[in-house]
Amino acid sequence: MKLLRRIFFPLWKIRARFWVRKRIKEEQEPIRKVASALKDSLKGKLDVEEKLWVKNIEQLRQELKQNEQEIIVTDFGAGSPNENRTPQEMYTGVVNSTKVSKVVCASKSPFWSLFLHKLIREFQPEKGLEFGTSLGLSASYQASAMTINGKGKLITMEGSLSLVEKAVSNFTKIGLINIETVQGRFSDNLEKVLSQNNPIDYVFLDAHHDKNATIEYFETLLPFLSDNCVIVFDDIRWSKGMKKAFSLITQNPRIKFVFDLKEMGVCILAPENKERVIYKVK
Template sequence: MLKALKEAVKPFVYRRAMRRAAAQLRALGGEFNLRVAEGLDLAGRGWMDAEERVWAGRIEELRRRVYTAAEDIALPDFGAGYDGGASGGAGRTISRNLGDFARGGSSPPVWAVMHLRMVRALRPEACLELGTCVGISCAYQAAGLRLNGAGRVYTHEGAPAVAEVARGHFDALGLDNVEVVVGPFQRTLAATLEKAPPPAYVFIDGHHDEQATWDYFNQVEPFLADEAVVVFDDIAWSAGMKRVWRRLAADPRMAAAFDLRHLGLCVCRREGAPSK
Protein backbone atom coordinates (compact mmCIF):
# COMPACT_ATOMS: atom_id res chain seq x y z
CA MET A 1 0.00 0.00 0.00
CA LEU A 2 2.74 2.45 1.01
CA LYS A 3 4.83 1.53 -2.04
CA ALA A 4 1.85 2.12 -4.34
CA LEU A 5 1.24 5.51 -2.72
CA LYS A 6 4.88 6.52 -3.22
CA GLU A 7 4.70 5.54 -6.89
CA ALA A 8 1.49 7.55 -7.34
CA VAL A 9 3.10 10.65 -5.82
CA LYS A 10 6.29 10.52 -7.92
CA PRO A 11 4.92 12.28 -11.04
CA PHE A 12 3.81 15.24 -8.92
CA VAL A 13 7.24 15.44 -7.29
CA TYR A 14 8.98 15.29 -10.67
CA ARG A 15 6.71 17.94 -12.21
CA ARG A 16 7.34 20.27 -9.28
CA ALA A 17 11.09 19.81 -9.77
CA MET A 18 10.70 20.73 -13.45
CA ARG A 19 8.77 23.90 -12.62
CA ARG A 20 11.38 24.92 -10.06
CA ALA A 21 14.17 24.39 -12.59
CA ALA A 22 12.21 26.49 -15.09
CA ALA A 23 11.94 29.33 -12.59
CA GLN A 24 15.69 29.23 -11.93
CA LEU A 25 16.46 29.31 -15.65
CA ARG A 26 14.20 32.31 -16.14
CA ALA A 27 16.10 34.10 -13.40
CA LEU A 28 19.37 33.40 -15.22
CA GLY A 29 18.04 35.02 -18.40
CA GLY A 30 19.25 34.52 -21.95
CA GLU A 31 17.19 33.36 -24.92
CA PHE A 32 18.30 29.73 -24.83
CA ASN A 33 17.71 29.46 -21.08
CA LEU A 34 14.23 30.89 -21.59
CA ARG A 35 13.47 28.27 -24.25
CA VAL A 36 14.62 25.48 -21.95
CA ALA A 37 12.55 27.04 -19.16
CA GLU A 38 9.47 27.10 -21.39
CA GLY A 39 9.87 23.40 -22.17
CA LEU A 40 10.36 22.48 -18.53
CA ASP A 41 7.47 24.61 -17.33
CA LEU A 42 5.02 23.13 -19.82
CA ALA A 43 6.26 19.61 -19.01
CA GLY A 44 5.90 20.42 -15.33
CA ARG A 45 2.26 21.25 -15.95
CA GLY A 46 1.74 18.24 -18.23
CA TRP A 47 0.56 20.57 -21.00
CA MET A 48 0.29 19.45 -24.62
CA ASP A 49 -1.57 20.97 -27.54
CA ALA A 50 -4.09 19.02 -29.62
CA GLU A 51 -1.57 17.66 -32.14
CA GLU A 52 0.84 16.65 -29.40
CA ARG A 53 -1.94 14.84 -27.55
CA VAL A 54 -2.75 12.83 -30.66
CA TRP A 55 0.87 11.68 -30.89
CA ALA A 56 1.06 10.99 -27.17
CA GLY A 57 -2.13 8.94 -27.35
CA ARG A 58 -0.73 6.79 -30.15
CA ILE A 59 2.56 6.23 -28.33
CA GLU A 60 0.82 5.44 -25.04
CA GLU A 61 -1.38 2.88 -26.78
CA LEU A 62 1.79 1.26 -28.10
CA ARG A 63 3.21 1.37 -24.57
CA ARG A 64 0.14 -0.44 -23.22
CA ARG A 65 0.50 -3.17 -25.83
CA VAL A 66 4.20 -3.81 -25.30
CA TYR A 67 3.84 -3.76 -21.51
CA THR A 68 1.47 -6.73 -21.77
CA ALA A 69 3.52 -8.62 -24.38
CA ALA A 70 3.76 -12.33 -23.55
CA GLU A 71 6.69 -13.26 -25.78
CA ASP A 72 10.30 -13.45 -24.66
CA ILE A 73 13.22 -11.45 -25.99
CA ALA A 74 16.93 -12.33 -26.18
CA LEU A 75 19.23 -10.01 -24.25
CA PRO A 76 23.01 -10.00 -23.92
CA ASP A 77 24.13 -11.65 -20.67
CA PHE A 78 26.30 -9.24 -18.70
CA GLY A 79 26.38 -11.23 -15.48
CA ALA A 80 25.82 -8.16 -13.31
CA GLY A 81 22.73 -7.14 -15.27
CA TYR A 82 21.60 -5.68 -18.58
CA ASP A 83 23.29 -2.37 -19.43
CA GLY A 84 21.45 -1.44 -22.59
CA GLY A 85 23.81 -3.57 -24.61
CA ALA A 86 26.35 -0.81 -24.15
CA SER A 87 29.34 -3.06 -23.60
CA GLY A 88 28.44 -5.87 -25.95
CA GLY A 89 28.08 -8.57 -23.32
CA ALA A 90 30.12 -11.73 -23.04
CA GLY A 91 28.81 -13.49 -26.14
CA ARG A 92 25.92 -15.15 -24.30
CA THR A 93 22.24 -14.31 -24.26
CA ILE A 94 19.47 -14.62 -21.72
CA SER A 95 15.74 -14.80 -22.33
CA ARG A 96 13.39 -12.34 -20.66
CA ASN A 97 9.71 -11.53 -20.99
CA LEU A 98 9.33 -8.54 -23.32
CA GLY A 99 6.58 -6.91 -21.26
CA ASP A 100 8.64 -7.07 -18.07
CA PHE A 101 11.68 -5.73 -19.90
CA ALA A 102 9.73 -2.84 -21.43
CA ARG A 103 8.18 -1.85 -18.11
CA GLY A 104 11.57 -1.80 -16.41
CA GLY A 105 13.42 0.10 -19.11
CA SER A 106 11.01 2.66 -20.57
CA SER A 107 10.62 6.31 -19.64
CA PRO A 108 7.31 6.77 -17.80
CA PRO A 109 4.81 9.29 -19.21
CA VAL A 110 5.95 12.16 -16.99
CA TRP A 111 9.47 12.01 -18.48
CA ALA A 112 8.30 11.10 -21.97
CA VAL A 113 6.27 14.32 -22.06
CA MET A 114 9.36 16.23 -20.93
CA HIS A 115 11.31 14.83 -23.90
CA LEU A 116 8.54 15.97 -26.23
CA ARG A 117 8.32 19.41 -24.67
CA MET A 118 12.09 19.95 -24.77
CA VAL A 119 12.29 18.96 -28.42
CA ARG A 120 9.41 21.30 -29.23
CA ALA A 121 11.05 24.18 -27.35
CA LEU A 122 14.62 23.69 -28.58
CA ARG A 123 13.80 22.73 -32.19
CA PRO A 124 17.05 20.72 -32.53
CA GLU A 125 18.39 19.62 -35.89
CA ALA A 126 19.50 16.39 -34.23
CA CYS A 127 18.72 14.50 -31.02
CA LEU A 128 21.03 11.82 -29.63
CA GLU A 129 19.88 9.00 -27.36
CA LEU A 130 21.94 6.27 -25.72
CA GLY A 131 19.62 3.40 -24.77
CA THR A 132 16.66 2.90 -27.10
CA CYS A 133 14.92 0.14 -25.15
CA VAL A 134 11.58 -0.46 -26.93
CA GLY A 135 11.51 3.09 -28.31
CA ILE A 136 9.08 4.99 -26.06
CA SER A 137 11.27 7.98 -25.19
CA CYS A 138 12.67 8.09 -28.71
CA ALA A 139 9.16 8.08 -30.19
CA TYR A 140 8.23 11.14 -28.14
CA GLN A 141 11.34 12.94 -29.35
CA ALA A 142 10.70 11.94 -32.95
CA ALA A 143 7.06 13.04 -32.69
CA GLY A 144 8.23 16.43 -31.43
CA LEU A 145 10.61 16.75 -34.36
CA ARG A 146 7.85 15.74 -36.77
CA LEU A 147 5.63 18.49 -35.38
CA ASN A 148 8.55 20.93 -35.62
CA GLY A 149 8.83 20.07 -39.31
CA ALA A 150 12.50 19.01 -39.24
CA GLY A 151 15.12 17.07 -37.32
CA ARG A 152 16.25 13.50 -36.74
CA VAL A 153 16.83 11.26 -33.70
CA TYR A 154 19.95 9.11 -33.60
CA THR A 155 19.24 6.43 -31.00
CA HIS A 156 21.69 3.74 -29.91
CA GLU A 157 20.77 0.25 -28.71
CA GLY A 158 23.28 -2.47 -27.99
CA ALA A 159 20.94 -5.48 -28.15
CA PRO A 160 19.87 -6.40 -31.72
CA ALA A 161 16.59 -8.02 -30.64
CA VAL A 162 15.61 -4.94 -28.65
CA ALA A 163 16.51 -2.67 -31.56
CA GLU A 164 14.22 -4.70 -33.83
CA VAL A 165 11.31 -4.26 -31.43
CA ALA A 166 11.93 -0.50 -31.36
CA ARG A 167 12.16 -0.31 -35.16
CA GLY A 168 8.83 -2.08 -35.42
CA HIS A 169 7.30 0.50 -33.10
CA PHE A 170 8.69 3.42 -35.11
CA ASP A 171 7.35 1.85 -38.31
CA ALA A 172 3.93 1.34 -36.71
CA LEU A 173 3.87 5.01 -35.69
CA GLY A 174 5.05 6.20 -39.10
CA LEU A 175 8.14 7.85 -37.62
CA ASP A 176 10.73 7.79 -40.39
CA ASN A 177 12.94 10.44 -38.77
CA VAL A 178 14.70 7.95 -36.47
CA GLU A 179 18.01 6.22 -37.09
CA VAL A 180 18.50 3.17 -34.86
CA VAL A 181 22.20 2.41 -34.40
CA VAL A 182 22.82 -1.14 -33.20
CA GLY A 183 25.88 -2.34 -31.33
CA PRO A 184 27.94 -1.62 -28.22
CA PHE A 185 28.07 2.11 -27.56
CA GLN A 186 31.87 2.06 -27.41
CA ARG A 187 31.98 0.84 -31.01
CA THR A 188 29.11 2.81 -32.55
CA LEU A 189 28.91 6.22 -30.89
CA ALA A 190 31.98 7.76 -32.52
CA ALA A 191 30.67 7.17 -36.05
CA THR A 192 27.31 8.72 -35.21
CA LEU A 193 28.94 11.80 -33.73
CA GLU A 194 31.07 12.23 -36.83
CA LYS A 195 28.19 12.04 -39.32
CA ALA A 196 25.21 13.54 -37.48
CA PRO A 197 24.53 17.27 -37.16
CA PRO A 198 25.56 18.66 -33.77
CA PRO A 199 22.89 17.45 -31.33
CA ALA A 200 21.13 20.09 -29.26
CA TYR A 201 19.23 17.52 -27.18
CA VAL A 202 20.93 14.44 -25.72
CA PHE A 203 19.48 11.71 -23.50
CA ILE A 204 22.12 9.49 -21.87
CA ASP A 205 20.44 6.33 -20.62
CA GLY A 206 20.94 2.58 -20.93
CA HIS A 207 24.21 2.13 -19.05
CA HIS A 208 23.91 3.26 -15.43
CA ASP A 209 27.57 3.08 -14.53
CA GLU A 210 29.57 5.89 -12.94
CA GLN A 211 32.62 5.80 -15.20
CA ALA A 212 30.66 4.95 -18.34
CA THR A 213 28.33 7.93 -17.82
CA TRP A 214 31.28 10.25 -17.37
CA ASP A 215 33.01 8.81 -20.43
CA TYR A 216 29.91 9.10 -22.64
CA PHE A 217 29.47 12.75 -21.75
CA ASN A 218 33.12 13.50 -22.48
CA GLN A 219 32.85 11.73 -25.81
CA VAL A 220 29.68 13.58 -26.79
CA GLU A 221 30.50 17.05 -25.45
CA PRO A 222 32.88 18.20 -28.23
CA PHE A 223 30.19 17.43 -30.82
CA LEU A 224 27.30 19.25 -29.13
CA ALA A 225 25.56 22.20 -30.71
CA ASP A 226 26.82 25.53 -29.36
CA GLU A 227 23.86 25.52 -26.99
CA ALA A 228 22.47 22.16 -25.92
CA VAL A 229 20.62 20.26 -23.23
CA VAL A 230 22.00 16.96 -21.95
CA VAL A 231 19.75 14.75 -19.81
CA PHE A 232 21.10 11.93 -17.65
CA ASP A 233 18.79 9.13 -16.52
CA ASP A 234 18.71 7.48 -13.09
CA ILE A 235 21.09 9.88 -11.37
CA ALA A 236 20.17 8.42 -7.95
CA TRP A 237 20.16 4.76 -9.06
CA SER A 238 23.36 3.88 -7.19
CA ALA A 239 26.11 5.47 -5.14
CA GLY A 240 28.21 5.63 -8.29
CA MET A 241 25.49 7.40 -10.26
CA LYS A 242 25.04 9.90 -7.43
CA ARG A 243 28.78 10.60 -7.50
CA VAL A 244 28.96 11.08 -11.24
CA TRP A 245 25.94 13.37 -11.19
CA ARG A 246 27.62 15.60 -8.58
CA ARG A 247 30.74 15.63 -10.73
CA LEU A 248 28.78 16.51 -13.87
CA ALA A 249 26.73 19.20 -12.16
CA ALA A 250 29.91 20.89 -10.90
CA ASP A 251 31.72 20.68 -14.25
CA PRO A 252 32.51 24.15 -15.69
CA ARG A 253 31.25 23.03 -19.10
CA MET A 254 27.74 23.09 -17.66
CA ALA A 255 26.10 26.51 -17.77
CA ALA A 256 23.41 25.18 -15.42
CA ALA A 257 22.50 21.83 -13.89
CA PHE A 258 19.26 20.69 -12.28
CA ASP A 259 18.45 17.61 -10.21
CA LEU A 260 14.92 16.67 -11.27
CA ARG A 261 14.74 13.91 -8.64
CA HIS A 262 15.26 11.09 -11.14
CA LEU A 263 16.83 12.73 -14.16
CA GLY A 264 19.63 15.25 -14.22
CA LEU A 265 19.31 18.05 -16.77
CA CYS A 266 22.29 20.13 -17.85
CA VAL A 267 22.42 23.20 -20.05
CA CYS A 268 25.66 23.34 -22.02
CA ARG A 269 26.80 26.52 -23.75
CA ARG A 270 30.09 26.62 -25.59
CA GLU A 271 32.28 29.52 -24.52
CA GLY A 272 31.95 32.38 -26.97
CA ALA A 273 28.83 30.97 -28.60
CA PRO A 274 26.21 33.62 -29.39
CA SER A 275 22.96 33.14 -27.47
CA LYS A 276 20.26 31.98 -29.86
Protein backbone atom coordinates in the same frame (compact mmCIF):
# COMPACT_ATOMS: atom_id res chain seq x y z
CA MET B 1 10.97 1.42 -5.13
CA LYS B 2 7.78 1.84 -7.20
CA LEU B 3 5.74 2.44 -4.03
CA LEU B 4 8.20 5.09 -2.84
CA ARG B 5 7.98 6.78 -6.23
CA ARG B 6 4.20 6.75 -6.04
CA ILE B 7 4.37 8.53 -2.68
CA PHE B 8 7.13 11.03 -3.42
CA PHE B 9 6.38 11.90 -7.05
CA PRO B 10 3.24 13.98 -6.24
CA LEU B 11 5.32 15.90 -3.66
CA TRP B 12 8.05 16.49 -6.22
CA LYS B 13 5.44 17.78 -8.66
CA ILE B 14 4.32 20.39 -6.11
CA ARG B 15 7.93 21.58 -5.70
CA ALA B 16 8.39 21.58 -9.46
CA ARG B 17 5.31 23.80 -9.90
CA PHE B 18 6.78 26.33 -7.44
CA TRP B 19 10.08 26.31 -9.30
CA VAL B 20 8.34 26.78 -12.65
CA ARG B 21 6.36 29.75 -11.34
CA LYS B 22 9.60 31.46 -10.26
CA ARG B 23 11.56 30.73 -13.44
CA ILE B 24 9.06 30.90 -16.30
CA LYS B 25 9.81 34.59 -16.95
CA GLU B 26 13.61 34.33 -16.60
CA GLU B 27 15.61 36.56 -18.89
CA GLN B 28 18.00 33.77 -19.85
CA GLU B 29 16.41 31.76 -22.64
CA PRO B 30 17.63 28.26 -21.65
CA ILE B 31 16.13 28.64 -18.16
CA ARG B 32 12.84 29.91 -19.59
CA LYS B 33 12.71 27.01 -22.05
CA VAL B 34 13.35 24.32 -19.43
CA ALA B 35 10.75 25.93 -17.15
CA SER B 36 8.26 26.02 -20.01
CA ALA B 37 8.87 22.35 -20.93
CA LEU B 38 8.38 21.39 -17.30
CA LYS B 39 5.27 23.57 -16.96
CA ASP B 40 3.60 21.99 -19.99
CA SER B 41 4.55 18.48 -18.83
CA LEU B 42 3.14 19.11 -15.34
CA LYS B 43 -0.09 20.39 -16.89
CA GLY B 44 -0.15 17.69 -19.56
CA LYS B 45 -0.66 20.54 -22.02
CA LEU B 46 -0.72 19.29 -25.63
CA ASP B 47 -1.52 21.03 -28.89
CA VAL B 48 -3.54 19.20 -31.56
CA GLU B 49 -0.55 17.55 -33.25
CA GLU B 50 1.11 16.58 -29.96
CA LYS B 51 -2.15 15.03 -28.76
CA LEU B 52 -2.28 12.76 -31.78
CA TRP B 53 1.31 11.53 -31.42
CA VAL B 54 1.03 11.03 -27.66
CA LYS B 55 -2.21 9.09 -28.10
CA ASN B 56 -0.58 6.73 -30.62
CA ILE B 57 2.60 6.24 -28.59
CA GLU B 58 0.66 5.58 -25.38
CA GLN B 59 -1.55 3.10 -27.25
CA LEU B 60 1.65 1.35 -28.33
CA ARG B 61 2.85 1.31 -24.70
CA GLN B 62 -0.41 -0.39 -23.65
CA GLU B 63 -0.01 -3.01 -26.40
CA LEU B 64 3.57 -3.69 -25.30
CA LYS B 65 2.46 -4.01 -21.67
CA GLN B 66 0.08 -6.76 -22.73
CA ASN B 67 2.60 -8.54 -24.96
CA GLU B 68 3.65 -11.78 -23.25
CA GLN B 69 6.02 -12.81 -26.05
CA GLU B 70 9.37 -14.22 -24.83
CA ILE B 71 12.39 -12.20 -25.90
CA ILE B 72 16.14 -12.81 -25.50
CA VAL B 73 17.86 -9.59 -24.50
CA THR B 74 21.60 -8.92 -24.28
CA ASP B 75 22.26 -6.17 -21.76
CA PHE B 76 25.59 -4.32 -21.95
CA GLY B 77 24.65 -2.05 -19.03
CA ALA B 78 25.10 -2.13 -15.25
CA GLY B 79 21.90 -4.14 -14.61
CA SER B 80 20.46 -3.11 -11.25
CA PRO B 81 21.98 -0.74 -8.64
CA ASN B 82 23.21 -3.58 -6.38
CA GLU B 83 24.52 -5.89 -9.08
CA ASN B 84 28.09 -4.54 -9.30
CA ARG B 85 28.75 -5.96 -12.77
CA THR B 86 32.42 -5.92 -13.74
CA PRO B 87 33.58 -3.96 -16.82
CA GLN B 88 34.23 -7.35 -18.48
CA GLU B 89 30.65 -8.55 -17.78
CA MET B 90 29.26 -5.31 -19.18
CA TYR B 91 31.47 -5.59 -22.26
CA THR B 92 30.46 -9.21 -22.94
CA GLY B 93 26.82 -8.46 -22.13
CA VAL B 94 24.42 -10.39 -19.91
CA VAL B 95 21.89 -12.52 -21.80
CA ASN B 96 18.41 -12.77 -20.33
CA SER B 97 15.20 -14.41 -21.42
CA THR B 98 12.31 -12.13 -20.55
CA LYS B 99 8.94 -10.91 -21.86
CA VAL B 100 8.12 -7.79 -23.85
CA SER B 101 5.65 -6.84 -21.08
CA LYS B 102 8.57 -6.75 -18.62
CA VAL B 103 11.01 -4.90 -20.86
CA VAL B 104 8.51 -2.07 -21.31
CA CYS B 105 8.66 -1.34 -17.55
CA ALA B 106 12.18 0.08 -18.02
CA SER B 107 10.91 2.75 -20.41
CA LYS B 108 10.51 6.32 -19.28
CA SER B 109 7.07 7.05 -17.87
CA PRO B 110 4.51 9.08 -19.85
CA PHE B 111 5.38 12.14 -17.71
CA TRP B 112 9.14 12.05 -18.30
CA SER B 113 8.71 11.05 -21.93
CA LEU B 114 6.47 14.08 -22.42
CA PHE B 115 9.10 16.26 -20.73
CA LEU B 116 11.68 15.08 -23.32
CA HIS B 117 9.17 15.79 -26.10
CA LYS B 118 8.56 19.30 -24.74
CA LEU B 119 12.30 19.97 -24.36
CA ILE B 120 12.72 19.16 -28.05
CA ARG B 121 9.76 21.37 -28.96
CA GLU B 122 11.42 24.22 -27.03
CA PHE B 123 15.05 23.79 -28.13
CA GLN B 124 14.41 22.69 -31.76
CA PRO B 125 17.54 20.53 -32.22
CA GLU B 126 18.67 19.44 -35.70
CA LYS B 127 20.51 16.33 -34.49
CA GLY B 128 19.57 14.34 -31.41
CA LEU B 129 21.29 11.27 -29.97
CA GLU B 130 19.75 8.76 -27.59
CA PHE B 131 21.70 6.15 -25.59
CA GLY B 132 19.32 3.24 -24.92
CA THR B 133 16.46 2.61 -27.37
CA SER B 134 14.88 -0.46 -25.76
CA LEU B 135 11.42 -0.79 -27.39
CA GLY B 136 11.54 2.75 -28.74
CA LEU B 137 9.07 4.58 -26.50
CA SER B 138 11.26 7.50 -25.40
CA ALA B 139 12.69 7.68 -28.93
CA SER B 140 9.15 7.96 -30.29
CA TYR B 141 8.35 10.87 -27.97
CA GLN B 142 11.55 12.66 -28.97
CA ALA B 143 11.36 11.97 -32.72
CA SER B 144 7.68 12.94 -32.86
CA ALA B 145 8.60 16.32 -31.34
CA MET B 146 11.14 16.74 -34.17
CA THR B 147 8.47 15.77 -36.70
CA ILE B 148 6.16 18.47 -35.34
CA ASN B 149 9.08 20.95 -35.30
CA GLY B 150 9.46 20.24 -39.02
CA LYS B 151 13.16 19.54 -38.59
CA GLY B 152 15.52 17.22 -36.77
CA LYS B 153 16.73 13.66 -36.84
CA LEU B 154 17.12 11.31 -33.88
CA ILE B 155 19.86 8.71 -33.79
CA THR B 156 19.11 6.10 -31.15
CA MET B 157 21.60 3.43 -30.04
CA GLU B 158 20.82 0.03 -28.56
CA GLY B 159 22.98 -3.02 -27.84
CA SER B 160 20.41 -5.77 -27.99
CA LEU B 161 19.53 -6.91 -31.51
CA SER B 162 16.13 -8.28 -30.45
CA LEU B 163 15.18 -4.88 -29.01
CA VAL B 164 16.40 -3.02 -32.08
CA GLU B 165 14.17 -5.21 -34.27
CA LYS B 166 11.16 -4.51 -32.05
CA ALA B 167 11.91 -0.78 -31.85
CA VAL B 168 12.29 -0.41 -35.62
CA SER B 169 8.96 -2.15 -36.18
CA ASN B 170 7.38 0.13 -33.55
CA PHE B 171 8.71 3.24 -35.32
CA THR B 172 7.23 2.02 -38.60
CA LYS B 173 3.94 1.19 -36.90
CA ILE B 174 3.45 4.70 -35.58
CA GLY B 175 4.80 6.39 -38.70
CA LEU B 176 8.12 7.89 -37.62
CA ILE B 177 10.64 8.31 -40.41
CA ASN B 178 13.20 10.60 -38.78
CA ILE B 179 14.93 7.98 -36.59
CA GLU B 180 18.14 6.13 -37.32
CA THR B 181 18.62 3.10 -35.07
CA VAL B 182 22.18 1.92 -34.46
CA GLN B 183 22.68 -1.56 -33.04
CA GLY B 184 25.69 -2.55 -30.94
CA ARG B 185 27.66 -1.56 -27.84
CA PHE B 186 27.93 2.21 -27.41
CA SER B 187 31.70 1.85 -27.03
CA ASP B 188 31.87 0.24 -30.50
CA ASN B 189 29.61 2.73 -32.31
CA LEU B 190 29.80 6.09 -30.60
CA GLU B 191 32.83 7.61 -32.38
CA LYS B 192 31.49 6.67 -35.82
CA VAL B 193 27.98 7.93 -35.05
CA LEU B 194 29.41 11.22 -33.80
CA SER B 195 31.72 11.81 -36.74
CA GLN B 196 28.82 11.15 -39.14
CA ASN B 197 26.43 13.47 -37.30
CA ASN B 198 28.59 16.36 -36.22
CA PRO B 199 27.45 18.58 -34.44
CA ILE B 200 24.94 17.10 -32.03
CA ASP B 201 22.44 19.54 -30.47
CA TYR B 202 20.63 17.26 -28.04
CA VAL B 203 21.56 14.08 -26.14
CA PHE B 204 19.53 11.77 -23.93
CA LEU B 205 21.48 9.18 -21.92
CA ASP B 206 19.24 6.45 -20.50
CA ALA B 207 21.23 3.27 -20.62
CA HIS B 208 24.49 2.09 -19.17
CA HIS B 209 24.05 3.38 -15.58
CA ASP B 210 27.74 2.95 -14.77
CA LYS B 211 29.83 5.82 -13.37
CA ASN B 212 32.97 5.33 -15.47
CA ALA B 213 31.06 4.52 -18.65
CA THR B 214 28.82 7.60 -18.26
CA ILE B 215 31.84 9.88 -17.77
CA GLU B 216 33.62 8.28 -20.73
CA TYR B 217 30.61 8.76 -23.04
CA PHE B 218 30.35 12.40 -21.95
CA GLU B 219 34.04 12.99 -22.67
CA THR B 220 33.73 11.32 -26.08
CA LEU B 221 30.65 13.44 -26.84
CA LEU B 222 32.18 16.80 -25.87
CA PRO B 223 34.10 17.68 -29.09
CA PHE B 224 30.98 16.87 -31.15
CA LEU B 225 28.45 18.93 -29.20
CA SER B 226 27.10 22.17 -30.62
CA ASP B 227 27.68 25.38 -28.61
CA ASN B 228 24.25 25.34 -26.97
CA CYS B 229 23.73 21.59 -26.78
CA VAL B 230 21.18 20.17 -24.34
CA ILE B 231 22.25 16.96 -22.56
CA VAL B 232 19.76 14.99 -20.48
CA PHE B 233 21.06 12.40 -18.03
CA ASP B 234 18.51 9.94 -16.74
CA ASP B 235 18.56 8.21 -13.35
CA ILE B 236 21.08 10.56 -11.79
CA ARG B 237 20.30 9.06 -8.36
CA TRP B 238 20.12 5.44 -9.52
CA SER B 239 23.32 4.50 -7.63
CA LYS B 240 26.20 6.20 -5.78
CA GLY B 241 28.21 5.88 -8.99
CA MET B 242 25.57 7.66 -11.11
CA LYS B 243 25.31 10.44 -8.50
CA LYS B 244 29.08 10.90 -8.60
CA ALA B 245 29.16 10.80 -12.40
CA PHE B 246 26.54 13.58 -12.65
CA SER B 247 28.30 15.68 -10.05
CA LEU B 248 31.67 15.36 -11.86
CA ILE B 249 30.19 15.97 -15.31
CA THR B 250 28.40 19.15 -14.22
CA GLN B 251 31.79 20.65 -13.26
CA ASN B 252 32.87 20.71 -16.90
CA PRO B 253 33.48 24.36 -17.89
CA ARG B 254 31.35 24.08 -21.06
CA ILE B 255 28.24 23.31 -18.98
CA LYS B 256 26.63 26.59 -17.94
CA PHE B 257 23.11 25.56 -16.93
CA VAL B 258 22.38 22.60 -14.66
CA PHE B 259 18.84 21.52 -13.76
CA ASP B 260 18.77 18.73 -11.22
CA LEU B 261 15.20 17.42 -11.50
CA LYS B 262 15.82 14.56 -9.06
CA GLU B 263 15.17 11.75 -11.54
CA MET B 264 16.78 13.45 -14.53
CA GLY B 265 19.52 16.03 -14.87
CA VAL B 266 19.48 18.54 -17.71
CA CYS B 267 22.75 20.24 -18.66
CA ILE B 268 23.05 23.01 -21.24
CA LEU B 269 26.25 24.26 -22.81
CA ALA B 270 27.05 27.94 -23.36
CA PRO B 271 30.17 30.05 -24.06
CA GLU B 272 32.97 29.58 -21.52
CA ASN B 273 32.92 33.17 -20.18
CA LYS B 274 29.35 32.77 -18.93
CA GLU B 275 28.71 32.14 -15.25
CA ARG B 276 27.26 28.75 -14.35
CA VAL B 277 23.78 28.49 -12.81
CA ILE B 278 22.58 25.41 -10.96
CA TYR B 279 18.96 24.72 -10.06
CA LYS B 280 17.84 21.85 -7.88
CA VAL B 281 14.21 20.80 -8.02
CA LYS B 282 14.35 17.98 -5.48
